[in-house]
Amino acid sequence: MTDILCRDPNTVMRLQRLGSIHQSRLSFMRLLTRRLAREGWRFQQTAFEVNDKGEGHAVYTAHGPDRAYSLIAYAHDLPAEKRSDRVIADAWDATFTLFDGVPTAADIERLSHNIPVQEAGRVTGTELSVSRANRSVRLWEHVVSELAAGRQPDAAQIEAVGYLMRTTAVYGSGKLGAADREMIADRAEFRAPFQVEMLSVYLTRWFVLDLVQHMANLRAAAAGAEAAQLSPELARSMGIGNSTGLGMAPFLLNHPVLFNNWVAARENAIRAVRNLAKASADEVALFRELVDRSKLSIAAWHSEHPIQIEKLGDLRADVAKLDTYLAQHGLTGAQPWDVLYSWAEQALSLEGQEWIASLILEPYGALVDGFAEEMAADNTATFRIAGAMSIGDLRALLKDVYAWAIDIDWQAPENRARAWYVSEEKLEPRLGERFEEPIEEYEQPLAPGRDAAQLYQALAHWPDEAQVAEFLLRHPEHRHVLRRAQIVGRAPYAEIRDNTISDRVLPIDMLRCKLAFFGATQFDPRSDRWVRICMYGNAPLPTELTVENADFWVFPDQETVLEETGA
């Protein structure tokens, strides 16, 4: 039997495929809920002081084996004209920080002057994140008014939106004066990427459910009535939305080693499963169950964006093809997962292929979950340029890793139509038209393909035996991309192997990829550079979390859905 290798980076790292990735066992939300359950974390609401206008604060503490963390939430009474999901907004329905430990009254007071103003405030090394959220105006009002009238809200309306609030930014790692990742990266609970942010959002969801009940109770009391208690099933069905713009796209380009480690972990996991000689009856049964449960979330996935509508059409057709495949072939032969994946590669759309690639990992936690240990990154070693490398070796490296870029005609306007820049407004990353706007002098180094091709040209008349150090002394303008090329030489999944400044580039592909690694579902692009998603939909609330329900919550449970529609 031949050993199946990891998928080729030239296949995996194309934007269209990255823009079709699905969450998996290795997604950061699921890493977190599994850990919280496995280690028996305890959760407590320790303060909830919110007035009848919805203003005040609340504190939620998570107690782990060694340390505690607290979400401090500030609730605000926001006029509609101030409600914007753009980074440039300056007021929100609710603002949050994840505090390292249990805050004192003085901490809550100090932070009450800083968290509500977000970027205009300052925090300290005891704060691990800063974030904010806005209500889904439609769903919020529906839920408050129905509960206040003594009724449960409509499950169909909840399903159509999926969340009561959506976060519009979650800042971590040193932003606004918060603790650097390096200060906490050696704590077991934060070793995997983005665990601070994922914990913050998980506790935010709990707060939002408490807040909506509180507002309904107050409204009912004002009318001399008593509000209904939101049913646990409906509460659980709601996640936290997230509205994500261009800020996340540069992240993947600016953290090449980290990005490599995420992708490599998933690719190693896929490889390990494809190499299994056979599948047991239990493993096949679990896979089939999760296929069925996936169908529910695929059926419930809405988007109004033409690109995503088309992709969803393809994915739904792929689901039907998979049913036929499983009926005809089953998973009982030799190397069944490789046979299945190889079939998918031929028969399905990119959405379908990546769905299968993630799904085949599900029965094999013991085999693949360990790859998550490799997902974090320490950039110290890779940052330094190997100056003793010969120009001949560099040339060969560029030809190997950037062949796709060297072949592009970079003089053609359509191939460099766009430029990434940073606006002076709250340092918001933007993508502009190079030939129509005065932005080129502000261009950020986010077009590695073009830069690598330029480096390759600049080396043309240098002899093979010269050293990189000599070249860089004469050409400091190539230092950035040369460092990058050396990184990609060691970390093959570090580079997006596609043109990031062409007239056809879709930044949502990068956003989707990053958010899928977070564990998000229900991707709903609002434009080519803006996407809404749902996080923790169907997840158990912190107080409900057990080892049994901590893992597969992302797949809606058929019975729960049936009960809800029957109710």
Added chain:
Amino acid sequence: MSHSLNEIEAMSKRAARGAGLSWGLAEEAAKGTRWLSAFGFPGTEMLAELLTLNDRIPPVDVSPVSLRAEVWHAPARRMSPLIAGASLSDCAVRLLERGTITMENVSLPLLAVPFMGGAALRLGVPVAAEWQGARLATDGRQLCVQGEADALRTAQVDRLVFSAPAEMTGRREPVTRAEVCEDSWDTLGGFAHRTFAPATEESRLLGAGAGLSDND
């Protein structure tokens, strides 16, 4: 005010770029300033001073003429510690082969020191830097410092000698927060501002790709 090291790094990178350094050198400047700040030195002050001194001048004027020369010197008789430091890091293997690399007329020599941390990690042996009244050695993780504050903070030295392998005596551990002098922060902020495109209504709508209302 207390700043996170990531804030210092992000600000330093933008400022260095704003002062005319290439992106690759701006990244080196940022890592270096972070490194110095983590060891309690006034990294942002020294970077602000250097960027003001060399604001938008051609880098070749303050770069070593040749890496093979017995003594590295710059055409302008004043060498940028960032460019010299980056070259030193690129020549880590050569440093170990030669034993020493000597540079002439280097501005703010302390700004070149973080680069030897990178070299030490690559080589797996400590590297030292010495100039009039100061000696520093590092294995990349810890630092030993000898010399008065004035000598460490000096604006220019005639001779700066890097050597490997070096002795480590009296170790200093890095810290995870830094106190930053507000004046230097403002100066760096001014340089950084040059890298930001002025906001226009058009870019506000098109460039970020979202509408302004979130009321749904």
